[in-house]
Amino acid sequence: MVKVGIIGGSGLEDPRILENPAEVLVQTPYGEPTSSFKCGQINGVEVAILSRHGRMHTIPPSQVNNRANIWAIQHLGCTHILATTACGSLREEIDRGDLVILDQFIDFTRHRAVTFFESFEPHHMKHTPMADPFNAGLRALFIETARELNLRFHETGTVITIEGPRFSTRAESRMFRVWGADVINMSVAPEAALANELGIPYAAVAMSTDFDSWKTDEEPVTWGDVLNVFNGNVHNVIDLLVRMLPKLK
Numbered sequence: 001m002v003k004v005g006i007i008g009g010s011g012l013e014d015p016r017i018l019e020n021p022a023e024v025l026v027q028t029p030y031g032e033p034t035s036s037f038k039c040g041q042i043n044g045v046e047v048a049i050l051s052r053h054g055r056m057h058t059i060p061p062s063q064v065n066n067r068a069n070i071w072a073i074q075h076l077g078c079t080h081i082l083a084t085t086a087c088g089s090l091r092e093e094i095d096r097g098d099l100v101i102l103d104q105f106i107d108f109t110r111h112r113a114v115t116f117f118e119s120f121e122p123h124h125m126k127h128t129p130m131a132d133p134f135n136a137g138l139r140a141l142f143i144e145t146a147r148e149l150n151l152r153f154h155e156t157g158t159v160i161t162i163e164g165p166r167f168s169t170r171a172e173s174r175m176f177r178v179w180g181a182d183v184i185n186m187s188v189a190p191e192a193a194l195a196n197e198l199g200i201p202y203a204a205v206a207m208s209t210d211f212d213s214w215k216t217d218e219e220p221v222t223w224g225d226v227l228n229v230f231n232g233n234v235h236n237v238i239d240l241l242v243r244m245l246p247k248l249k
Contacts, residue, residue, distance in 0.1 A: 002248045003046040005073035007191060008084035011238045012049055013038050024048070026072035030113075033072045034059050045245040048076045052187060061164035061186035067113050070194040080138060080248060081195050083204040084237050086230050087159060087183040088212035088221055090176055097233040099240070100157035100183055100206040101142045103134050107189035108162050114190050116197050126197075133192045138203035145244040151236050157182040159206060161189035167221050173214035184212055205240060207233055
């Protein structure tokens with residue numbers, strides 16, 4: 001039976017979307033997840049929705065307990081993970097409000113627990129393949145559904161995840177562009193890696209809200225800018241997930 005863990009998912013908790021909602025608390029060996037789960041059905045599909053930064057967005061990026069979040073999602077019996085995230089654009093062609101179906105990440109975090117494997121049993125090393133960290137089948141469904149909805153989107157994109165909570169300097173932003181990153185955020189890389197370690201198919205859709213700090217012909221990003229663009233376009237992400245979920249049944 002398909003059950004989908006949704007990380008982020010702002011707006012999906014709306015009772016007009018989430019049927020038979022129930023609040024579920026999960027305790028994990030890694031501490032508490034960043035919020036309780038809202039469980040129920042969306043278009044007939046069982047879902048468990050987690051607020052990455054807490055219900056009131058009180059948890060900074062570096063303090064998100066990614067291991068507890070991913071472990072709890074597996075514990076709830078989820079067979080797939082879909083994540084949503086805001087991001088900054090590092091490319092002229094990725095405009096504000098555009099969606100990006102991520103296919104690669106660069107992990108530039110420095111202070112987070114990024115693996116479940118803190119020690120190895122003798123002769124049982126755990127080195128998880130990570131060449132293609134975002135599940136191809138889920139990505140294909142994101143792309144197909146975005147086309148059906150006539151959304152502005154990009155079929156591929158490399159996200160660089162930075163520590164935060166500060167934004168990049170101009171020098172850092174330019175460096176990330178040279179490295180081949182297309183968008184930048186503060187969350188996806190640890191999630192994707194941990195989901196892969198547990199063998200849970202994971203895919204993420206990113207919404208571009210700003211141009212980070214590399215452009216010199218406009219003001220660098222502020223949190224207010226991010227919120228304005230996100231709130232004005234989040235309905236597209238909600239529509240994408242609601243339309244896509246029944247395709248997983």
